[in-house]
Amino acid sequence: MNNTLVSLAFVAILVTTNPVSGADMAKAMGVPDFTKGDKIPEDAKHDWNLGATGLRGWIYCDKMVTSGARQIAITKVEKGSPASGVLAIGDVILGVGGKPFSYDPRTEMGKALTLAESEAGQGKLSLTRWRAGSSAEVVIRLPVLGTYSATVSMDCPKSRRILGQGCRDLAKRMGNPSYAEGQDPIPRSLNALALLASGDPTYLPLIKKETEWAANYKTEGMATWYYGYIIMFLSEYKIATGDDSVMVGLTRLALEAAHGQSAVGSWGHRFARPDGRLYGYGMMNSPGLPLTISLVMARMAGVKDKALDQAIERSAKLLRFYIGKGAIPYGDHHPWIENHEDNGKCGMAAVLFNLLGESQGAEFFSRMSVASHGPERDGGHTGNFFNILWAMPGVALSGPQAAGVWMSEFGAWYFDLARGTNGVFLHQGPPENEEDSYTGWDSTGGYLLAYAMPLKKLYLTGKKSAAVPQLDVAAAQSLILDGRGWTNKDRHRFYDALTDEQLLERLRNWSPVVRERAAMALGRRNAPVSPLIEMLDSPSLDARYGACQGLIFLRGRGAPAVDALQKTLSHPDLWLRIKAAEALTAIGAPATKAAPQLLELLAQVDVKNDPRGMQQRYLSFALFDRNGMLGRSLEGVNRPALYKAVRAGLKNEDGRARGSIGSVYRHLSLEEIKPLLPAIHEAIEKPAPSGEMFADGIRVEGLRLLAQNHIEEGMNALVKYTRDQNPWESQIRTPELMKILITYGTHAKAVIPELTKIANYFEKDEKDFPPDLMRMKGKSVRETIAAIESSTDSPELVRLKENKSPK
Numbered sequence: 001m002n003n004t005l006v007s008l009a010f011v012a013i014l015v016t017t018n019p020v021s022g023a024d025m026a027k028a029m030g031v032p033d034f035t036k037g038d039k040i041p042e043d044a045k046h047d048w049n050l051g052a053t054g055l056r057g058w059i060y061c062d063k064m065v066t067s068g069a070r071q072i073a074i075t076k077v078e079k080g081s082p083a084s085g086v087l088a089i090g091d092v093i094l095g096v097g098g099k100p101f102s103y104d105p106r107t108e109m110g111k112a113l114t115l116a117e118s119e120a121g122q123g124k125l126s127l128t129r130w131r132a133g134s135s136a137e138v139v140i141r142l143p144v145l146g147t148y149s150a151t152v153s154m155d156c157p158k159s160r161r162i163l164g165q166g167c168r169d170l171a172k173r174m175g176n177p178s179y180a181e182g183q184d185p186i187p188r189s190l191n192a193l194a195l196l197a198s199g200d201p202t203y204l205p206l207i208k209k210e211t212e213w214a215a216n217y218k219t220e221g222m223a224t225w226y227y228g229y230i231i232m233f234l235s236e237y238k239i240a241t242g243d244d245s246v247m248v249g250l251t252r253l254a255l256e257a258a259h260g261q262s263a264v265g266s267w268g269h270r271f272a273r274p275d276g277r278l279y280g281y282g283m284m285n286s287p288g289l290p291l292t293i294s295l296v297m298a299r300m301a302g303v304k305d306k307a308l309d310q311a312i313e314r315s316a317k318l319l320r321f322y323i324g325k326g327a328i329p330y331g332d333h334h335p336w337i338e339n340h341e342d343n344g345k346c347g348m349a350a351v352l353f354n355l356l357g358e359s360q361g362a363e364f365f366s367r368m369s370v371a372s373h374g375p376e377r378d379g380g381h382t383g384n385f386f387n388i389l390w391a392m393p394g395v396a397l398s399g400p401q402a403a404g405v406w407m408s409e410f411g412a413w414y415f416d417l418a419r420g421t422n423g424v425f426l427h428q429g430p431p432e433n434e435e436d437s438y439t440g441w442d443s444t445g446g447y448l449l450a451y452a453m454p455l456k457k458l459y460l461t462g463k464k465s466a467a468v469p470q471l472d473v474a475a476a477q478s479l480i481l482d483g484r485g486w487t488n489k490d491r492h493r494f495y496d497a498l499t500d501e502q503l504l505e506r507l508r509n510w511s512p513v514v515r516e517r518a519a520m521a522l523g524r525r526n527a528p529v530s531p532l533i534e535m536l537d538s539p540s541l542d543a544r545y546g547a548c549q550g551l552i553f554l555r556g557r558g559a560p561a562v563d564a565l566q567k568t569l570s571h572p573d574l575w576l577r578i579k580a581a582e583a584l585t586a587i588g589a590p591a592t593k594a595a596p597q598l599l600e601l602l603a604q605v606d607v608k609n610d611p612r613g614m615q616q617r618y619l620s621f622a623l624f625d626r627n628g629m630l631g632r633s634l635e636g637v638n639r640p641a642l643y644k645a646v647r648a649g650l651k652n653e654d655g656r657a658r659g660s661i662g663s664v665y666r667h668l669s670l671e672e673i674k675p676l677l678p679a680i681h682e683a684i685e686k687p688a689p690s691g692e693m694f695a696d697g698i699r700v701e702g703l704r705l706l707a708q709n710h711i712e713e714g715m716n717a718l719v720k721y722t723r724d725q726n727p728w729e730s731q732i733r734t735p736e737l738m739k740i741l742i743t744y745g746t747h748a749k750a751v752i753p754e755l756t757k758i759a760n761y762f763e764k765d766e767k768d769f770p771p772d773l774m775r776m777k778g779k780s781v782r783e784t785i786a787a788i789e790s791s792t793d794s795p796e797l798v799r800l801k802e803n804k805s806p807k
Contacts, residue, residue: 031060034073034092035130044433047075048106051113052421053125053140054081057093059106061431063489064378067104070094071130081421082140087129094135095128106431110413116140117158117416118147148412150473151400152454163451166423167198170444174206180213183442189214189229190389190445196236197452197461204241211237215249224267227257228290235297236458247302254298257291258311263689264612264653265314266332267291280728282655282692283331286386288315289348296355297459316356319349321614323361325575326512327368330381332654332690337516339379340483341372344386347394350468354397355459359467362397366468369394370402370476371483371511373410379488383436385427385443388414392450396462399470402479403453409480415447482511495521504531507546508538515546523553529560536564541573548579552586559590566594569601574610577601578618585622585629595630595637598623602645617657620649624660631660634667647679655688655695662701673705680705681800684717692726696733700740707743712797715744719751722781723758727766731773734762738784745793755785 032038040058047058056076060069072093077083087093095101096112116125125140149156170191173179180188192210195203214230234250237243260271266283273279292315295308322328326335328345336342346368353361369391380387395406407415418428425447429436449461456462471479485494495503495517506518527550535547551558551565561583568580581598584591602619610616623630623645630637642664649661665673665680673680680702688695699721706714722737741748763778 031068031070032073034071035094035133040073040075041433046429046433046435046439048072048428049418049420049426050109051125051417052117052142052419053083053113054078054421055083055087059431061433063487064431065104065375065487065489066106066431067487067489069105070101072101072105072109078421082125082142086138086140087127088131090131092130093127094130097126098128098137100128106417107413110417113142113416114148114412116142117145119144120147148404148407150404150408152396152403152407156454159451159454162419162423163198163448166419166425166444166448166451167195167200167203169422169424170448171195171203171206174210185217185219185226186229187442187445189233190449191442192445193233193236193458193460194445194448194452196233196240197449197455197458199455199457207237208243211243211246215246215253217249217253222269223271224257224260224269224284224287224291227253228287228292228294231257231294231298232290232460235294235301236460238301239297239459240457250298250301251303251305254295254303254308255305258295258305258307261291261311261314264332265311265316265318266690268692277687277689278692280692280726281331282695283690285319285328285331285345286343286381289319289328289345289352292316292319293348293352293355296352300355300459312356316352316358317611319352320358320361321612322349323353323364324512328365331693335512337512339372339376339486340368340511340513341376341387341391343380343384344388344390344394346372347390347392348386350394350397351390351460354467355464357467362466363468366394366397366402366466367479367510368513370398370406370471370479371513373406373480373483375487376483377410377414378430380430380436383427383438384430385436385438385441385446388428388443389446389449392453393460393462396453397466397468398476399466399468401473402471402476405473405476405480411450415450418443418447482509482514486517492521492524496524500525500527500531503527504535504550507532507535507550508540508543509546510542512545515542515549519546519549519553522550523555526557527554529554529558532558533561533564536561536568541576544568544571544576545579548576548583551583552579555586556588556590558583558587562587562591562594565591566597569594569597574615578615581619581622585627588629592629595623596641598629599638599641599645603641603648605648613652613654613657616649616652617654620652620657620660624649624663626663628660628663631663632667634664639672643675646676650679650683650698653689653691655691655693655698657691658683658688659691659694659698662698665701665705670709674709677706677709677711677800681711681713681717684721693728696726696729700733700736703737704740706800707740710744710795710797711800712747713800715741715748715751719754719758723754723761727769730769731776734777735780738780741784742787742791743795744797745791745795746788747794747797748788748791752785752788755781755788759785 047056050057054077055074057072057074059066059072062068074087074089074091077087077089096108101108112125115121116123123142123144125142127138129136129138145161146158148158152159192207195207211234214234217230219226231253234246238246261267262272262278263276267288268278268280268282268284270279295312299308322335326337327342328349329336329342346365350362350365350369377387378384396403418425420426425443427438427441427443429439452461503518503522506514509515532547532550535543538544551561565580565584569577571577584594598619602616622628625631646661646664650658652658684699684702703714703718718737718741725733759778759781762774766774
């Protein structure tokens with residue numbers, strides 16, 4: 001793409017939309033003005049470390065940005081620090097370098113710190129201080145650390161000094177007998193990894209001591225989150241030192257993790273249930289990816305077991321689907337295309353695929369990592385700890401030039417702002433008033449791993465040669481541009497200022513995020529359809545994806561593209577077929593003629609090229625979701641074709657995909673539904689192995705249908721499901737299930753003994769569930785037993801398997 005046009009447009013937007021002064025803007029936004037006596041809001045608990053000054057300060061934030069602020073209110077001054085005696089609690093910083101803050105005090109402060117620590121800055125941090133009604137220019141003296149090199153390589157004295165200072169302080173703290181008290185296993189493992197990554201043998205006794213803790217680690221809760229980082233540490237230690245003393249513990253942890261994987265290759269908050277399904281939410285990739293990386297490292301360290309190999313391949317198979325499509329999402333969901341990163345999982349995936357020697361995945365996710373900076377790095381589910389931790393491991397795989405460009409854009413000022421005195425790094429968190437889940441975490445090890453990248457002592461820090469093409473400066477800067485133009489507060493302004501031609505060019509971009517943002521902008525205007533139809537015949541798959549995405553947001557206006565989209569449904573590329581189906585669904589009524597073709601595609605099973613049935617999954621959404629092509633009506637739909645598609649969809653391994661088929665249940669008459677009853681019963685008896693959080697609705701609807709048709713097998717299926725259901729929201733489902741069971745009348749007396757056991761279980765034995773909700777479920781079951789015992793209704797039952805009335 002012509003990046004010059006984009007950058008000029010970006011600059012133009014900044015110039016034309018910011019005509020007011022910083023002070024006027026702050027006043028208009030209702031930002032506290034501490035020079036007028038305003039106070040920090042009582043509910044605002046989150047303040048910021050302000051570099052190696054010894055200062056902490058509060059900065060106004062709104063919708064995950066600090067760009068509306070123009071002041072920093074000092075909340076803490078560390079005794080004996082460089083700022084001690086220069087600033088005090090209650091002081092206000094109004095600017096840096098003799099100029100008032102003009103666009104974002106957090107960024108401006110970070111950049112001023114980077115400059116001050118350079119040779120050119122001479123260790124002088126110049127601040128405009130407001131105190132008791134008057135302003136003054138003051139200077140904080142900082143050690144001169146040097147300038148970050150353009151390649152963040154071995155010729156970067158600043159990086160070496162930060163790493164050395166940080167490791168020395170870390171070692172001092174780790175040698176303290178109370179070090180382990182209150183330490184979360186994740187930062188504790190990362191701290192030990194950082195010392196190992198330094199390559200300094202003087203730290204080996206401390207590291208050895210930490211391996212003793214790690215090799216004996218056990219926990220009942222959140223094991224999936226902790227095991228990954230602990231196994232990584234033990235594996236890297238064994239590889240680096242050859243010390244076999246950790247092998248017993250490493251093997252135990254690795255095999256527990258492998259055996260705790262779900263049937264589809266995922267992990268959740270906990271290890272999987274005996275049936276291979278996950279508890280609670282279901283699949284979560286934030287712990288799953290580090291676990292997979294750790295198992296690969298354990299294998300490299302010498303753990304040999306078939307279960308380990310199988311777990312690695314199952315997970316890799318699951319994750320390969322997202323290559324080229326977006327960031328790895330929260331769970332078993334759509335590719336994430338709001339940003340180029342999601343909780344650091346692109347960085348994790350880049351490292352994983354590089355360790356596996358799979359260049360396509362390593363390259364794509366490393367490029368996604370480079371393109372993620374600024375506001376994209378500030379976010380993250382429950383906080384941005386992992387977004388920062390995994391940034392440089394992912395970025396560095398694209399080469400030293402890419403690492404240097406990324407540091408220049410974001411990493412340098414962000415890292416320097418986070419670094420405290422003596423080289424300690426504390427977690428900063430997102431720009432929100434509330435503190436995130438990682439507040440107080442010692443992030444020193446995580447940051448130091450980034451500075452240790454040039455040493456390449458660990459596989460986590462680049463010991464294995466990159467399977468990724470090494471970018472030059474121009475290519476890296478192009479990726480940086482791809483990540484600009486978006487904040488959580490201002491998502492559209494940049495793209496809305498681009499011309500149709502520029503947006504169409506962006507639809508051809510390598511980045512699914514850029515394509516999505518351009519497509520959304522086209523959807524907000526009266527954009528022409530013909531260029532998108534032409535793009536559907538492009539030799540570039542990215543352009544074809546972009547055309548489909550653009551048509552999705554044009555919705556009904558994309559009707560002229562229906563024929564071209566139908567043709568695209570026959571393309572050999574899986575993702576293009578899926579995007580074409582989504583575009584047809586978005587177009588609506590004019591595209592319903594494609595329904596027979598989509599039903600036929602949904603019914604297809606291709607174990608070799610689509611092992612997880614993703615085409616089936618996405619076409620279930622496209623056809624049967626609430627806003628799907630057939631989600632509101634089945635009028636005129638060929639019933640045999642529908643039945644074939646539904647039977648296939650009810651076997652899909654994703655619970656949400658199966659759940660979308662519930663609309664079919666609701667739109668067919670009882671007579672029309674009868675041919676599907678065996679498949680419906682099977683979908684109840686054999687639940688989806690993934691998408692657990694969304695898997696219950698279709699099973700409950702199926703049980704209701706079996707009861708309405710007086711299917712005898714429905715009673716036992718319902719009782720078994722009541723006992724084994726996902727605890728998540730089971731207090732809501734259980735009364736609903738009991739109402740269904742009562743419709744069997746006197747026949748349900750046969751299951752009263754089992755119901756009694758279930759009531760006892762709910763009331764006394766269920767683990768990890770609120771006692772008041774346990775009693776609520778038990779009461780519902782006991783009331784149902786009483787209702788069944790007093791029932792006189794006796795409908796004639798039908799046996800599903802024999803397709804006849806029982807004797």
